[in-house]
Amino acid sequence: MCLDSTIIMMMVMLFGFGCISASYVFETMKRKELRISTLMMPVSQIEKYLSRMMVFFVGFLLVFALGVVLVDLIRVFVLPYFVNDEVCIRSFFSRQAYDMIRPEYDREPNLFILFPVLFLAVQSIFVLGSAISPKNAFVKTFCAGFIIVVLYISASAYWGMFLDSIISADGPVCYVNAINRENLELIIEVALFLFALLNWTLAYLRFKESEVIERW
Numbered sequence: 028m029c030l031d032s033t034i035i036m037m038m039v040m041l042f043g044f045g046c047i048s049a050s051y052v053f054e055t056m057k058r059k060e061l062r063i064s065t066l067m068m069p070v071s072q073i074e075k076y077l078s079r080m081m082v083f084f085v086g087f088l089l090v091f092a093l094g095v096v097l098v099d100l101i102r103v104f105v106l107p108y109f110v111n112d113e114v115c116i117r118s119f120f121s122r123q124a125y126d127m128i129r130p131e132y133d134r135e136p137n138l139f140i141l142f143p144v145l146f147l148a149v150q151s152i153f154v155l156g157s158a159i160s161p162k163n164a165f166v167k168t169f170c171a172g173f174i175i176v177v178l179y180i181s182a183s184a185y186w187g188m189f190l191d192s193i194i195s196a197d198g199p200v201c202y203v204n205a206i207n208r209e210n211l212e213l214i215i216e217v218a219l220f221l222f223a224l225l226n227w228t229l230a231y232l233r234f235k236e237s238e239v240i241e242r243w
Contacts, residue, residue: 033102037095037098038142040091041091041146042146042149044087044091045087045091045146045149045150046149046150046152046153046165046168046169047153047165048083048084048087049083049084049150049151049153049154049157050153050156050157050164050165050168051083051157051164052079052080052083052084052154052157052158052230053079053157053158053161053164053230053234054157054161054164055161056161056234056237057161057162062237066237072231072234072235073231073235075234076230076231076234076235080154080227084150084154138212140216141212141215141216141219144216144219144220144223145219147219147220147223148219148220148222148223148226150223151222151223151224151225151226151227151230152168152172152226153165153168154226154227154230155168155226155227155229155230155233156168156171157230158229158230158231158233158234159233
């Protein structure tokens with residue numbers, strides 16, 4: 028149980044710190060002096076954009092992976108002095124941890140593909156938010172995303188109630204059964220990846236059109 032909760036905490040931290048890191052991709056564009064220094068660099072815009080993505084995306088993943096290894100070492104060598112539960116001090120990379128995860132993978136293999144694709148999609152939203160508004164990008168993007176999600180859930184609930192009132196119960200059931208679960212998960216994964224690709228493209232186009240003096 029301790030190992031499961033720790034893994035869940037690591038996943039939450041990956042999403043949280045990943046979004047914060049993505050919000051700093053265009054941090055140098057929020058002040059005039061930094062914009063001048065960035066825009067006057069003798070390289071193309073695509074090279075500047077890719078270099079930033081390498082630092083704040085690939086670099087973040089490497090630093091996070093290093094942090095996971097350090098936390099694992101602390102768990103294995105320090106926790107035994109304070110905790111007697113053997114399960115709580117198992118290494119993330121041990122055979123026991125692999126045996127715990129393998130049944131979940133055999134039962135739901137697509138979820139292990141859905142998770143990284145979902146991370147890319149969420150991270151891309153904050154990259155786009157940083158490109159649109161570099162100042163306080165994380166807070167602004169989070170608030171905008173929260174409002175959009177609330178509106179979407181509300182609209183979906185009202186739309187569902189409306190459909191229930193005018194469509195018989197057999198109609199929607201037959202439609203849902205026409206798409207099996209594996210195909211639905213594949214559609215979701217492709218849609219999330221395309222969504223991430225769209226956000227990255229829009230962020231690049233916004234960065235490409237950046238000016239030394241902000242006009243809006």
